[in-house]
Amino acid sequence: DSGVTQTPKHLITATGQRVTLRCSPRSGDLSVYWYQQSLDQGLQFLIQYYNGEERAKGNILERFSAQQFPDLHSELNLSSLELGDSALYFCASSVAAGVTYEQYFGPGTRLTVT
Amino acid sequence: GENVEQHPSTLSVQEGDSAVIKCTYSDSASNYFPWYKQELGKRPQLIIDIRSNVGEKKDQRIAVTLNKTAKHFSLHITETQPEDSAVYFCAANGSTGFQKLVFGTGTRLLVSP
Numbered sequence: 597d598s599g600v601t602q603t604p605k606h607l608i609t610a611t612g613q614r615v616t617l618r619c620s621p622r623s624g625d626l627s628v629y630w631y632q633q634s635l636d637q638g639l640q641f642l643i644q645y646y647n648g649e650e651r652a653k654g655n656i657l658e659r660f661s662a663q664q665f666p667d668l669h670s671e672l673n674l675s676s677l678e679l680g681d682s683a684l685y686f687c688a689s690s691v692a693a694g695v696t697y698e699q700y701f702g703p704g705t706r707l708t709v710t
Numbered sequence: 711g712e713n714v715e716q717h718p719s720t721l722s723v724q725e726g727d728s729a730v731i732k733c734t735y736s737d738s739a740s741n742y743f744p745w746y747k748q749e750l751g752k753r754p755q756l757i758i759d760i761r762s763n764v765g766e767k768k769d770q771r772i773a774v775t776l777n778k779t780a781k782h783f784s785l786h787i788t789e790t791q792p793e794d795s796a797v798y799f800c801a802a803n804g805s806t807g808f809q810k811l812v813f814g815t816g817t818r819l820l821v822s823p
Contacts, residue, residue, distance in 0.1 A: 598753065598755070629810070629811075638799075638814075638815050639801075639816075641810040641811060652810050654810050686753060686754070699744070699811065700756060701746075701754045701755070703752070704753055
């Protein structure tokens with residue numbers, strides 16, 4: 597157990613819908629990262645927050661957005677869902693903002709869009 | 711941006727053999743190289759990492775080597791066991807803000823008893 601929690605574990609929804617994925621970092625970690633894992637794209641970095649502020653952006657679609665709250669938990673919002681958005685979504689956390697700090701992954705949320 | 715290539719995509723070994731997985735990266739400014747193990751349906755688990763100021767790091771049966779000149783790093787697993795069977799990912803931090811990890815495409819390791 598990495599200490600990073602994610603809810604829900606599974607999510608099944610229809611195209612066009614909007615969902616929210618939640619992540620709580622390890623105790624003491626200030627930085628949260630979101631990744632998407634699909635069979636054809638592998639593990640792709642989406643976005644990073646540090647202490648409530650966005651720090652880095654990756655291949656995140658405009659339909660997706662995220663935020664980190666004062667209690668340091670983070671939410672990833674996915675809207676206008678398409679079939680291709682079906683994937684495993686992981687969040688990871690680290691102590692600080694630099695990537696040379698180890699990132700620990702949560703158990704993931706499996707999103708299925710039908 | 712950073713690009714990480716990983717080989718082989720699959721690797722089958724007998725229990726007790728050694729396994730080697732190789733990665734190359736494109737950005738010479740990268741300075742952090744972690745390796746993750748992912749079992750089916752589970753989270754990626756950090757197993758070892760190396761920073762650019764060292765050439766080798768060991769932790770029991772696993773070791774990682776880094777060749778900065780060649781922009782190449784490798785994972786070595788000795789005395790493999792069936793429980794080592796998983797997908798292994800290498801990664802490197804990108805030079806753009808050093809804030810993200812770029813992952814290789816993964817190696818599926820199968821250790822047969």
